[in-house]
Amino acid sequence: MNDVKLSTGLPETVTFQLGTLGALIAERFANEIAVYALKPKHVGLLTALIHAGAASQQELAAKLMVAPSLVVSLADHLEQLEAISRVRDPGDRRRQILKLTDEGARLLTRCENIARTIDDDLLGPLPGRQRTALRHALKALAAQKGLPITSSRKDAT
């Protein structure tokens, strides 16, 4: 009853490793972009915008897989930072059209640099072959999953 033999292999699963590593990295990323008064979800929104060019809040909510009400507060904040502009759609005055500003593009580039630095820190110690293999596999998985524009959060459970 006391000494359990079955050493659960849970930490050996990709599910576990991916979840844990993802959380660790996401936390670090979140900490570093905090300098720009941004949180991961903001970066997600900016990224969605740079790809779409411009979009309504509803469309963004769908892309980010969050409630429309959350997009409101994200957009509020980004507008305050002058990272996006928010104008009524002349064709449908219910819709707010969000657009990346130059400042937004600048911010996004800075976040990208942070991400690349983290990439290097993370992959650096890995042997070259493993590094490229990981890149390819992750890319494939991301593509396969549709890769919602979302940056992942910080907790790790």
Place this chain on the structure above:
Amino acid sequence: MNDVKLSTGLPETVTFQLGTLGALIAERFANEIAVYALKPKHVGLLTALIHAGAASQQELAAKLMVAPSLVVSLADHLEQLEAISRVRDPGDRRRQILKLTDEGARLLTRCENIARTIDDDLLGPLPGRQRTALRHALKALAAQKGLPITSSRKDAT
């Protein structure tokens, strides 16, 4: 000013992919273990216990990287499920010693099966070479990072 050229490569970074995929997987895992009235952190605690054999709540808090007060509620819940036993350390009556019960081991095994299923779903579509490469690379990263016993959370930003 309007058409931005620089297509940010953020989604191309490992940081982004790992964070996003990790969040997606963690969410799925969380949903599936909910059947057993467990959350990822509970699994983290059980996993820590099966490796340590037995531990005080403080030790577990350190391993899980969470506040001791959180361990209290996790342990409360697991105790209610009879997944762990909680007894005062006779040698130091301030400490509560947590131990995995048979039921706890059973639960953990079920969670492990869930994780393996998710692994298969995830890696299945990948070509064989990439699959093993990913496994190796993740294992290396996990080892390098110390792999805290923690299952990752659900948000994805």
Place this chain on the structure above:
DNA sequence: TGCTAGCATTCACAACGTGAACGATGTCAA
């Protein structure tokens, strides 16, 4: 015996996100 430290616990609180309700606008049929 008294002081100080450590452990578990409780409690108030902050952060994050959701879903329901609401007002403004658009659409379509009568």
Place this chain on the structure above:
DNA sequence: TTGACATCGTTCACGTTGTGAATGCTAGCA
């Protein structure tokens, strides 16, 4: 045109998750 209904953005109340400070025991040491 008018009226019914849907859609968009916004606000608000709420649930969840986790933290940090305060508290009560218990240990250990002078």
